[in-house]
Amino acid sequence: MPNDIPEPQAVTTPINRSAIFIVATLADGEEHAATARAWCADVAALVRSVGKRVPSGNLSCVVGFSSGAWDTLFGAPRPAQLHPFREFGPSERRAIATPGDILLHIRADQMDLCFELATQLITRLGESVQVVDEVHGFRYFDLRSMVGFVDGTENPTGREAIDFTMIGDEDPEFVSGSYVLAQKYLHDMTGWNALSVETQERIIGRTKLSDIELDDAVKPTSSHSSLTTLVENGQEVKILRDNMPFGRPGSGEFGTYFIGYARSPDPIEKMLENMFVGRPPGNYDRLLDFSHAATGGLFFVPSAPLLEALADRDPQAANTADDASPNVPADLPTSAEPAHEGSLNIGSLKGTSQYE
Template structure:
């Protein structure tokens, strides 16, 4: 299998999420291709200052920029993030041609990588969103619950959940070693959330707050907890995991509290099915109650190509 980008870095102390739209001129496209191909080298040059800080950067490319930047066949499932409009809640779709997911144990290294990227990209791109995340206590979100409990853990399980393989139906060979990426930026109404009792919060999430123990599912036809709605099975009953690297972000002085949701997956339909269950409800009409307290303000889909395909963008044509 083709070497992948470092999507399985794992939760770090700090992260920066950058989403850009591309300025579509011949010169800007060539400039962006050169920058993208140099990401591994830029990262290496910065990380040498502290090799234990685990600095990594994953590049994702949106469907709108795929043809001009990659000049490779589309990955089988790649398309723009589809708006999911339920009776009361909506998963919005927002612009995004490029995603940079920067991670490190040190905030200054994330900062430096972002700075160098901005300098090199210049006016070839337009910033759509920039979010700085941080690890909160024992990997909790700002709602107070442990996040990412359902993530695959072993290298083989992560690869099975995240990486396109040669056995995937409909996938071109150039997609092997790549991964679909979905991002959403959620803002929390902490005042309303804190008005709930701990038991009420646990019923919404589906886990205990203090020790992260999974609660039993509700009966079919009844309101389901977030952890149940976010668990996806196919027609044969096989459960499909995704790799989340969500991070809290916010500013108490500005009254802003949120979670940056990011999921890597081998099958894009898994995350999209999760969105349908959360926003439309399962059963229909009973949306995920976490959405009464958490509102998405962005939603974009990307594909993280293999490392070899990323590096090849700098080759002379």
């Protein structure tokens, strides 16, 4: 990466064995906002301190902020495409929006590292946040999802992963940032396991044992892989997924935590719309007959140096200067943008596309 390009957060880190996903809401009041802003300068140091205890553990953390949290904590300028989570689908299968201001995506090859870092990060925030969702994920055999199929086969890698996930000149104040959409899916494993392997394969669009994509002549257009593959101008547009299974067998809870990164929310939202509404409408992802989205949030991931610099941001001063500037567009996106219907996806088991 050129020296003049800001270092991104650990978005393209290879898939680890363990992860903790935390979504928290911000408490009301400037005192709590100030605590959260100051915390931004501590994140990288905490990752280093905990990670040094087991250097081979590959500990990392990605921090993201919702549209409303960005306005409260940092003000203008704001990421050009940051908006509230958009809901998709009819009531019986809907990608729902749920509360969440701050997202933590903590990864390592050992759960103890994830646990220690999560403890340190949440302790620093204290009463300034309330954790509304916490999921501990694990690698399931050879990168299998909870429903038994290999997940993330078509993820972009190398330079392609950076191109599909990192903001460039289209939003110059936020270069090397990313958008991330996170959803917690819960599965009806009794119903799913009652299906024949052949039926499951037609729903997913890949073979279960060998992870080979079905031929288009036999793969239904409603398959998961069909609906989560996007093509623009003859080229497939992808997102980067780092989904993790989770569960509590004693409580009958079996799930997949979908987390998808992209340089724009558009491709992820289009995939959800295809899944939940259908392409064409009604031709929806039949995996949703056995899975439902329990949470949903869209967050912006600033570059690593911007995350640290946000600790010194004065949102009131920034907004005052923005209001006084004659060069600021009048149509800046706001957190009041209305949600619209669309669809939801566990994250493409084939590659997911992404518009720039």
